[in-house]
Amino acid sequence: MEPEYALLTIGVALILGKIGDHIIERFELPGVLGEIFIGMLLGNLIFFGILPNSALILHDETFEFLAKIGIIFLLFLGGLDTEVEMVKKTGVVATVSTIGGVFVPLILGYITGFYLLKFSSREAFTMGVLLTATSIGITVRVMMDLGVLRSEVGAASLSASIMDDFLGIALIIFAVGSGSVLELGEKIALFFFITGIIAWYAIDKYVKFAEWLRVEMGVLALSIGLMFIFSALAEKWFQAAIEGAFMSGLVLSKLPEGKRVMEEVRSIGYGLFIPLFFVYVGAQLDLRVFTHGDAIKLATIITLLAILGKVLGRGIFARLAGWDWRKSIQMGIGSIPRLEVALVAVMVAIHGGAIPKAHAQYFMAATLVFVTVTTLITPPLLKLAFKSEIEAMKKQKVEKRKIAIEESKQRISEVKK
């Protein structure tokens, strides 16, 4: 690998990735998709021989390593941004429907993978895990546009999505972790004891120590250092560094001082490593895979499961918890989109060996198809689901305006008299 080409690749990936991000954002869709499409374009220019392999090192170890750092930053930010207080306030319906929304797609994915597609147990489980975490971004945006974000369904969807992410990320351990269930259980218990309990109580002292050091950006450096150490531990035990990154962010989110470093972490993450990860994801997909019937079959099945699993899982469980059908379905539809965590999970699963190399391209293709489809169909479905609420709100506004006009008319006539 020539260093000048590595530098060139980083530069091109960042500039074009952000341009792709901008274009997609103009359509009010998650800009991440733009970064992925740019990666897909660049990667396939190489796969199709239009660009020489040496021109851009998108399929090289160096770029892969930078992309992995991007995943770590992404999950660290996810942990830092988590409002633990909000999770604590989650109501019964949101909790119950989250459980349904995670485990129904997981079970559906597993059964379909194992019995229908004849995958190994581990691969089928991984397929289920890919379907678990919701990407709330697009739902938030649409609900905001519709004016229903602060409704009961909106509030429950938000808190449910936090738990959703947490469960989805935790389940990746079982997909990629090796050893017997007992061994894995011991490791998980020890990992959460170290990164959760001990760190939760010791983090105040750690941050105080970082403040005490008379160095430039001490708190930021020590926070990022903690992120990498936790990631290393998780990588060693579960082949899933993301677990450590997420936990370190979660622990730091407890302190206002920890939250304060978020801006700087975001600058490093979203300004460098995270776009590289999304470009890398896109670049890994060889579009020729769609000439294989198996890839199309997997993409179709997984997309259907992604939609049905969430709508049924969250919807039915919300109904069981006491909501009416209308609200339950709204809740289910709001949880359809998948994005970042699904992409992270598929990459971790491929690198961790949970998905065999022979199926890696199929899974990449299927994941990119289902994240795109679920993101695209959610806005119109949500508008349809909230149609009566929107009409009621419009009527209310018209009524209010009528009353205001009448009042003004009355005042004018009184003044004239």
Next chain:
Amino acid sequence: MKDFERALQTFHSLRVKQIMPSILNMPIADKNTPLIDIFKILRTRHHVWVVNNKKDMKPIGFIRYRNIIDFLLPPGSHMARFGKISDVFKSILGGAETAKDIMDKNFLTIDENATVLEALEKMKKYKVQILAITKDGRLVGEISLRLLVNELLRLMRVGGAEWSQSTHSSQSE
């Protein structure tokens, strides 16, 4: 210049509680205060402290000019992404109605016995211009760059004459 250095030394060793304003002069709002009232306070103040209720005075957040950007921007301007969702909730178009909907929960505190130097170092480290002063979980004061500048000027005005006198007398001796 020496006067300034002396003033600065005295200034650094002052306790924040010696400078903090009376709690009655601080902009404080209840968590359920409507946004319109918060706007009214922000017409003349740079920030508002948000407390659980005015009886127990437990600080739960604060609202700065910077937060106004978040809640005035239309939904399309907020990029709701993994690790970047929390800011979106503060948009007024997202349904924010009261102080608690838009406040920044991550305010920094400092002990009332801390020195001005410690406060300045904390402000520099976290790039903030204001710190809450708490005692037993209650908001008892605040320390901001504006207050610090005022105090420094006061110190130079008051102390300046005394120090020049002592400098002259030591020279004549």
